[in-house]
Amino acid sequence: MPEREFHGHIGRTYDESEPWWPEETRAPEDAPNVLLITLDDVGFGQLGCYGGLIDTPNIDRLAENGLRYNNFHTTALCSPTRSCLMTGRNHHSNGMAAITEVSTGFPGYNGHIPHENGMVSEALVEEGYSTYALGKWHLTPAESTSAAGPYDQWPLNRGYERFYGFLGGDTDQYTPALIHDNHQTEPPARPEEGYHLTEDLAQRAIEFIGDAKQVDPDKPFFTYFCPGACHAPHQVPEEYIEKYEGEFDMGWDQAREQILEQQKKAGVVPEDTELSPQNEDVQRWDSLSEDEQRLYSRMMEVFAGFLEHADAQIGKVLDYLEELGELDNTLVMLVSDNGASAEGGPTGSVDENRFFNNVPEDLEENLEAMDDLGGPEYFNHYPWGWTWAGNTPFRRWKRETYRGGASDPLVVSWPEGIDARGEVREQFVHAIDVAPTIYEAVGIDPPEEVKGYSQSPIEGTSFAYTFDEPDAPEQHVTQYFEMLGTRAIYHDGWRAVRPWPFGEPMTTEALSATTIEDSGWELYHVEEDFAEANDVASEHPEKVLELAQLWWTEAGKHDVLPLDGRSVQRFAEARPQPGKPREQYVYHPGGQYIPENAAVKVFNRDHSITADLTIPVGGAEGALLAHGSRSGGYSLYVTDNRLVYVHNYVGVDEYEVVADEPLPEGDVSVRMEFEATGEPDLSTGKGVPGTVRLFYDDRQVGEGEVPVTTPITTGLTAGLSCGKDSVNAVTDVYREQTPFAFTGDIARVTVDVSGEPFVHEEAELDRIMARE
Template sequence: MQRVIYTSLLLGVTGFSCVKAQNSVSPNIILILCDDMGFSDIGCYGGEIHTPNIDRLAENGIRFSQFKNTGRSCPSRAALLTGHYQHDVGMGWMTAVDEHRPGYRGEITGKIPTIAEVMKANGYSTYMSGKWHLTLDDAFDAPNGSYPAQRGFDKYYGCLSGGGSYYTPTPVYHNLTRIKEFPDDYYYTTAITDSAVSFIRQHPVDKPMFMYVAHYAPHLPLQAPAGRVEKCRERYKVGYDVLRKQRFARLKEMGFIPEGMELPVYQKEFEGKRPAWETLTTKQQEQWITDMATYAAMVEIVDDGIGQLVETVEQKGMLDNTVFIFLSDNGATREGGYLGQLMADLSNTPYRDYKSRCLQGGTSTPFILTYGNVAKNKSKGEICRQPAHIIDVLPTCMDLASARYPKSFEEDLPGMTLLPAIGGGKIKKRELFFEHEASCAIISEHWKLVRAGRNDAWELIDLSADPFETKDLSGQYPKLARKLETRWNKWAEKYNVFPLEDKSWTVRIKYYRDLYSGKSEKTE
């Protein structure tokens, strides 16, 4: 990690304090994360969803075209909050079960500081509102040391789990107190915004603020007020084929895609039978329109909330000294069945595949960084084409704050600061690695080696000519493919990825629960 020299911090991980006092010009940082939102959903990334507030951040800041996540919620959140690869902090899979393997403990380790703990030690007030999803599901009834309020956040409101209704999410906590009753007009996205706004209003302006707003939207279930859904219906009546072409054209106009490239139509992901819009029944078309309009409404409500955050910061006189960061935890999901996959195919335009896989559709996210003081945005409105990763968020925030990392963890973080790119410079070249449910990948310069699953063949992709992963070149360059596979294996050994596991959700949970109840044999 490219950083300033570390200095001494005291008292260990959760109680360390920084020797150096913060100066008064340290910027406030508001980090906003969406859940299961595709690469091209929002307006400033080519989408037809109305996101004027997010678009305004992009217009005044910088957008990344090659920013990558881990492909799934829990791992991405772990990487975001620690600056480490997810397996390195115990979060290689989900919170559903503790597999009693170093990389798969079902919650983030207490041995590595979170971004909130680091920022707090450097003089920041720290707040979080929204989805946590980094505590074992079996630990929701009583704080076990891994709750947000126990991992560096001064104030927290939100749901610990990764699912549930937007009208009655569970378990919802305010700091360490569980909330079980909700007003009749409760809607989770609005509540997340309201809590974040409340934290800002109570924040003393003479102290720097770190705010993490982790939205649940537009994660399933598809739920939004009927009036908001109705406002979005008309734009989806043309169907997904037309909308994909329109998004692709806008991405070209914006400069995300070179002029000569054509929109790929992915057949393999549909078992070779991707349906054209006209082949759907009228009932299927109506359902897809309604579902997509609901999805769009959910994103637009998030955007409304971002507008409220910016307005509140401005009312406090803090806007000029505030940095906003926006991204998604992974690509859109096909978990909604046949029509859900056709929705995700649109959301992830122009990329292949979906959430939980390490192909581009699963791991590509919008990433926007902007200063409230527009004059500080040296790359205003520009697109950064240098590869970056969600592990880079923590070191970037640290550099923005001139913050120091605890001396007891002085080893290099795998992530690095993105500030050179934001100032018009170059990010240091490095390789990026991925694994989730035995889907694996390595990106090395313009080459990517990837496989969809444990029993799938490795594919070698030249991202400079084929960013949509349509042509496997492993047969043409077998030595390069083997070389990259060897590097991936070395990374996997170092970061506690092995042994690979690809059991289905329920089978995997039962297997490891039975295993540590003495009812099964160890996995291979």
Template sequence: MYNVPKQFTWPPFQKVATLLTSVTLLTACGNSNKVMENVPVEESNPSLDREKMNIAYIVLDDSGYSDLSSFGSEIQSPHTDWLAENGLRYNNFHVTPTCSPTRSALLTGRQSHEFGMGTVANFDLGPDFPNKRGRIQPEFATIAEILKEEDYNNYALGKWHLSPSHHATPAGPYENWPLGKGFDRFYGFLEDSTDQMKPELVNDNTFIDVPDESDYHFSEAMVDQANQYITDHVSIDPDKPFFVTLNFGAQHQPIQVPEEYIQMYEGEYDEGWDSIRKKRFDKQIEIGILPKKAEFINRNPGVKAWNALTEEERKTYARFQEAYAGSITYTDEQIGRFMDHLRAVGELENTLIIVMSDDGASGLGGENGAINHTLTYNAIPQSKEEVMQAYDLIGSEHVKAEFPSGWAQVSNTPFKMYKSTTFEGGLRAPLIVYHPSLIKDKGEIREQYVHVSDITPTVLDLLGVELPEKIKGIKQEPLTGESFKQSLTNPKAEGKKTQYYEHLGQRAIYHDGWKAIGIHQNGEDYDKDVWELYHVAEDMTEHKNVARDNVKKLKELQELFNTEAEKFNVFPMSDLGLGGFLSVPEDSNRAKSRFTFYPGMSHLPEGAAPFTINKSYSIQVPVVRENSADEGVLVALGDFQSGYTFYIQNNKLVYEYILGTKVYKVESSEEVPVGNSVVEMQFKKTGNYQGTVSLSIDGRQVAEGEIEKTHPLKLSFEGLDIGQDNLNPVSQAYEGKFKFSGTIEKVVFELEEAH
């Protein structure tokens, strides 16, 4: 339950002597949670008090347009509803089709291709693609770097995903980490996703262990840390403003949430995705998110009618949505805790809060949903039987769940398609803007076309802050986003006229109420792309492709796309898709053919670990065993669903390779001697994504086995540990970290060839 707000005043920071205090009893967007508001309202024009104005960006991950109650959902989200009822909702807000480009455009106020983030940060495509290097070039400062010049303290929490994966090492390079981009403190994870109960956790510039708490969940811990930062800030220097960005990873796969939140929705989704999607659509029209003339679209390709499913399928798929809905409510609860804390320390009224999602809901779960995060990203299907057998585990830490695409379309109601596409289902997201004294039209909906790159220019405009000519001695490129400040107080203010989109060959262009979409088939020449045209000012849901009847308009938009693409560094394009995981540029540390790791090395994320995909390699480990009881993990990468582990147990040398439910295990026929020895694992590639494993002790082969299939793209979303298995154990043969009790001199990886 949201606590009753209390009135806090900060007289030293009030520009206006006379404040109009209003007390209103509100019901949050159809939710039964009633909350009181008591906030001062300035009688002046839209501008914020420069002497004391905090900024908070709250970013949801892979949440669809309709997932919040204030945007049409049946899911309980009372705290974001309260922000919506006391702020503004933008129903025509757009992002890029995927995570890193959106997050970087948000922080910089520019287009993502301009500065090197044309796709996700996992994919550094090398010098030939300067627009896809997985980083923000220093000529394009973040809002944190700009506000630091204005004496702000800056705090980042949660998902970062703005540094190349091969930079995510405990030894850096750090220039693209949060502290290298203007933030004073950071608590979160660096890559695109992580286990919510056992995340790859970073504090500032240091990888740290997950607290040993049975009920640990990253979203809650992240808000705990944010509240601690703010407590310290206002206790020590209360006159100084702060900027904080809360980046939840909770709706991105894997969906993991405490069981009681799943139980909240037990039976809620038994009626199925067809019915729920229609109910959301009707509610969106009722509350004004959609115009009454909006068309209800058909199911996406590959989504079956709910009534055509078997009883067991319906039961399992409903469980996925119960877990997803529970994760939304749980995340909303954490946002409420953050708001409560701002209020408790007297800062809520001094804080501009912006809530958004980074892209549409993901369709990667496919027809049946998925329970293995890594297999999904390797495009390896999981059988319906496997998924159904995991029914009771969906939403827990025991699987890495992703809901079926039928529910993803529900999340993206009323739009077609998903994240990673340039249809509205991938591009349109919820946006809530809250500030108690600035926004007078509380609870209203704004219809202006807004892009994520426009948010930071708007904030700087409100603050009256100019982009410095230089930051850290580097000349800055101009902001290319457009301020929408006027729309905060003027519902008839103009929106953005033109915006391009491109993601891995899929492209689109919006201009003045029209939108053209270029549909690309991977591997084909871009000249063969099929273009569709929608008059989105009249056809919000992209229901009717009018390309045939408007050839001249389509040609005009195609030419405009090329103009915008040249302006914003979109060319050259690449259509690698998930194959981007195989991109290891020659200038990266990961491209080496030999790695030597020493015991005590911090956890190393998989994206920076030796690149062993589809190649021969060996792992050699000189060890000392004082007695026959010495055992444990020598090196491990991954978790119980995907990865490998090399260990000594019961005096035997063991290697396991995990590919979903398939476990390849090779164990020595001889015991590892007490004293000094060199143990080695060799993988010899015998075909594409298959090979032979041999184990040896002091150069003598002691075991051999076949691995019929290896990962084609990515080994795991959990990284590498030396001398222990730090997070989720790879093997079921041991528990916990299974730390090696002997002595490891070093661990040497030798790859057949540099990448």
């Protein structure tokens, strides 16, 4: 191996020998640091420097010291865009057509980024850079996120030397599911102690950078900083929400007009830009009741506070770099991974787990929760009218290939490398262009080999040519888009879009028609019609045909085929799973929690939970097995020295069954048996009712009825833990004592699910897709 070659001389003694050390790999002289900040679900019209109504002073100062791009595009979805940013290849080339939870067994769709598509981190770490990733990752196959691995797609095996964040698509900001390097870790503080994830991530970024700089100040860093903001849950300290009280009472219709006016003043849209037409799915603000307006305004106030809070944490990192004297030679790129998100639905939500379980939102209940939105009690999201406004001036939103889903902010600042200040660039740029731009700025060529893998060609185009040449001819002139069966293509100032029919459900038939038929393309001359406001397909049928054919050519190049317009079936597609299906799952205390996708599935079926315990003299207390969070789940625990089972129905009600007598001291096997006594009605959000029986050894000591159970999922933010509850406790009974670790001894906990499972595939798809 070359690294073992010795270039000195070995004689019989030291005096006859010549020592040798390999030359240390150093980055190019004066190579810049690189800070890539990736926001989540932030629309084109939400940042202050893009004309938004939310204060983002720290992002604005980056724009004032650099450039804003008004023609930057993403894939319209989270994981696919992030794969483009990291590799410089298209999302299908990365196997990341959508999020990994809906992967299929085809090269463009399998959810595994090939090692032949090396990441920027893998290249820069070999060029003498320190490499750090913080926050959201969501690039690891869903089946590989548990302690069973494999770990080859975790950050530390894709070129990052340090990682602190979360692997999935979202997490609770107050009680996050944290990973530190390659292992789970608990948050360093609790919500009542002032903990918030974005603040934690900023502090960790400062620590990571400082740890290396104090030892080797000349060594540059590449830091990939990805706060969960502003993906749901919209959670932020109260003082940030209070600032925006009443600021959105005008409603989303007027907000769009105000934003467009400010965008024109800021120069981020042409002066002749028109608002795109009324969104077919969005109610007009003046048609809403007074209570609805009051609630929806509050939900937007929470989002605004969440974004400004994230901006403040970005500011802390920038201030630290300035303090170190590193900011001027740091290439900072700030992007959003897709347009604003419509996953709150038409009414918004106080807890997305109700949506996943088909439990309707109740206006009266949500009004009662209004004052606490943004706090740790709720997993809230705003209504999609605010999504539409957040993507001003464009139409539609995340998941769709209109500009509302795929056109996003891009701010670039590098004082020592870019002379321009506060200017706007209009050249077409795509997420695949970020990696080659970093390579050019650093002064290296993309590697031909990474870890023994010959590298595929970079598919993006560096946009460094735009840094000091505002009128330079556009170099990225063609780009295809495909997301969940919908399509678009940009070419030389024109954009063709093939959506699904508005107002129609995303059924298999509708999406299949969308993907198979070549009729129904819309055409926009975006060089003259910035907002895609006017469909001119009927006026230019030859251009429509040209672009549709070009789309198929690009699709053939980049593993977009076979087109897949399925919905339910796509979720149900067989894919690798962590372990073989089994009738009994055995858990032990003291280990890591089990992510939701790897945990036992008990809903809507007969099942039992058996715990083999040793109870000390004087009794014991604590959680034996807990699965879920405050948003829904179940827990078998001991309190007052009695066995208790609780079922949390989507955060709405808790049903408790308590043993009639105390636990005996010494060895005892305790058991909960759930017998389904009816059928589920998933369309109305109701899982099976059931009878719960409690046993000490084989002696029944308790019985009770659970009239309704959670029908589909415990939620996305916790998982299953043995011997304690997660930081986001299932029940109010012991929430203040979290993690409520069991004070006796647990040999094992066995969950028996030998009964036939019930699966509602369409609802499962909705649940998974909201993690984008």
